[in-house]
Amino acid sequence: MSKLRYERPIIRMLNSTITQKFGSSPGFKPFTHIDGMSVKELIADYGSPLFVVSERTLRQTYKAAYRAFSTRYPKVQFAWSYKTNYLGAVCQIFHQEGSWAEVVSRFEFEKALRNGVAGNKIIFNGPEKTEDDLRTAVQYGALIHIDHFDELNMLSMVAVELGVKPKVAIRVNMDTGVYPIWDRFGFNYESGQAMEAIQKIMTDGFLELVGLHCHIGTFMLSADAYRIATEKLSKLALHIAEHFGHSLSYLDLGGGFATKNTLRGAYLNGADAAPSFHDYAEAITDVLLNAGFQAGQLPTLILETGRALVDDAGYLLGSVIANKRLSDGRRATILDFGVNILFTAFWYEHTISTAQACGQYGEDAVLYGPLCMNIDVIREHIKLPPLNRGDQVVVHRVGAYNMTQWMQFITLRPNVVLLDMDGKPHLMRAAETLDDLVLNESIPEHLMELVH
Numbered sequence: 001m002s003k004l005r006y007e008r009p010i011i012r013m014l015n016s017t018i019t020q021k022f023g024s025s026p027g028f029k030p031f032t033h034i035d036g037m038s039v040k041e042l043i044a045d046y047g048s049p050l051f052v053v054s055e056r057t058l059r060q061t062y063k064a065a066y067r068a069f070s071t072r073y074p075k076v077q078f079a080w081s082y083k084t085n086y087l088g089a090v091c092q093i094f095h096q097e098g099s100w101a102e103v104v105s106r107f108e109f110e111k112a113l114r115n116g117v118a119g120n121k122i123i124f125n126g127p128e129k130t131e132d133d134l135r136t137a138v139q140y141g142a143l144i145h146i147d148h149f150d151e152l153n154m155l156s157m158v159a160v161e162l163g164v165k166p167k168v169a170i171r172v173n174m175d176t177g178v179y180p181i182w183d184r185f186g187f188n189y190e191s192g193q194a195m196e197a198i199q200k201i202m203t204d205g206f207l208e209l210v211g212l213h214c215h216i217g218t219f220m221l222s223a224d225a226y227r228i229a230t231e232k233l234s235k236l237a238l239h240i241a242e243h244f245g246h247s248l249s250y251l252d253l254g255g256g257f258a259t260k261n262t263l264r265g266a267y268l269n270g271a272d273a274a275p276s277f278h279d280y281a282e283a284i285t286d287v288l289l290n291a292g293f294q295a296g297q298l299p300t301l302i303l304e305t306g307r308a309l310v311d312d313a314g315y316l317l318g319s320v321i322a323n324k325r326l327s328d329g330r331r332a333t334i335l336d337f338g339v340n341i342l343f344t345a346f347w348y349e350h351t352i353s354t355a356q357a358c359g360q361y362g363e364d365a366v367l368y369g370p371l372c373m374n375i376d377v378i379r380e381h382i383k384l385p386p387l388n389r390g391d392q393v394v395v396h397r398v399g400a401y402n403m404t405q406w407m408q409f410i411t412l413r414p415n416v417v418l419l420d421m422d423g424k425p426h427l428m429r430a431a432e433t434l435d436d437l438v439l440n441e442s443i444p445e446h447l448m449e450l451v452h
């Protein structure tokens with residue numbers, strides 16, 4: 001018997017499997033259906049790439065989130081964060097479930113009105129509100145959340161001019177133990193600036209202070225940060241009750257709850273790292289219930305959760321354009337969707353499944369988009385079974401911020417389909433065409449020679 005040939009051990013850097021103590025699941029289970037509807041059929045009917053949103057998941061997620069808060073606290077109101085996903089059909093689903101609208105610009109405000117939301121159920125946030133925006137918001141009776149002293153002064157002037165007392169809140173920023181602090185928005189708590197703004201509103205008498213607002217960050221992995229935020233807002237509200245005999249009707253804790261997406265470079269998988277709705281709800285309501293509000297004067301708790309309500313409901317379907325070897329031997333797969341429509345690829349290591357049965361053994365690969373730009377990387381490292389040209393993939397949890405932050409760049413935006421409660425597809429935004437792109441362009445007459 002001859003001796004086995006010696007092979008020297010090698011140490012290889014692990015790039016694409018999960019490098020943490022929970023290990024990874026090696027199975028490559030194809031993801032062939034969304035709510036009972038075939039992925040292949042959707043692509044055949046609506047093209048590739050294609051965004052798909054599940055109405056069933058949207059409603060289930062909303063109900064789970066609302067239940068987590070309303071079973072712990074008697075007065076809860078959600079306001080849908082338009083910038084997270086303002087496709088009309090998505091907004092309508094949240095409004096049907098009972099959400100108000102939370103907007104951060106004039107066009108979002110107008111979109112909420114057009115969606116049929118009453119003015120007094122629109123929360124107008126954000127640092128940029130022109131005098132005309134404020135006048136319009138006041139006329140519709142919107143809840144205006146003031147961001148800075150210049151806005152406070154401008155709104156006071158508008159109120160005097162119109163002879164009304166607008167309902168307002170101030171946005172408060174604070175140290176919640178998560179850094180950096182988002183202190184560019186609103187009035188700072190620790191420095192006394194928030195108190196100064198409150199004092200000014202209460203003594204001027206031009207505005208009716210109905211609430212306090214904060215939005216401490218986004219993708220907050222600490223439920224405890226909300227405990228601290230709630231404590232600080234409650235202290236301000238109790239101070240107002242004590243010193244001005246005025247009780248606020250609401251405290252708005254903003255949004256920022258994390259989803260199960262995995263942040264790029266994170267040690268823990270998103271599913272293991274993200275607090276649940278129950279964790280966030282427990283932190284916030286526990287403080288509110290014990291803060292010392294008089295019986296019957298508990299403020300309504302408003303939440304502007306965006307990401308966590310819509311992320312899971314969104315999918316991006318796409319196809320393989322080509323495979324190639326990079327100079328260092330790595331496999332590269334080029335897909336037909338890029339960072340121009342999947343903006344969150346910059347932040348997340350998105351879970352990506354194949355849409356058809358394929359091999360059991362994976363290989364490290366880089367996933368590129370179709371753009372002729374070096375930044376167009378969908379995943380730096382991923383282990384996937386070899387894919388062939390024409391094979392299809394499904395990107396999971398893309399419902400938040402992609403259908404608003406997408407760019408018209410090199411390629412046009414694709415179709416977006418809603419799967420209703422029965423899994424039946426409805427086109428909710430048609431793919432763009434060249435006509436859409438040039439609609440607002442004009443070419444001066446002296447440059448029209450070739451066009452005529």
Ligand SMILES: *Cc1c(COP(=O)(O)O)cnc(C)c1O
Pocket residue numbers: 081083084102104125126215217218219254255256257304305306307308400
């Ligand atoms: C963006 C935003 C939200 C929603 O944040 P998510 O992180 O998506 O939950 C809520 N309130 C304000 C003021 C915002 O700017």
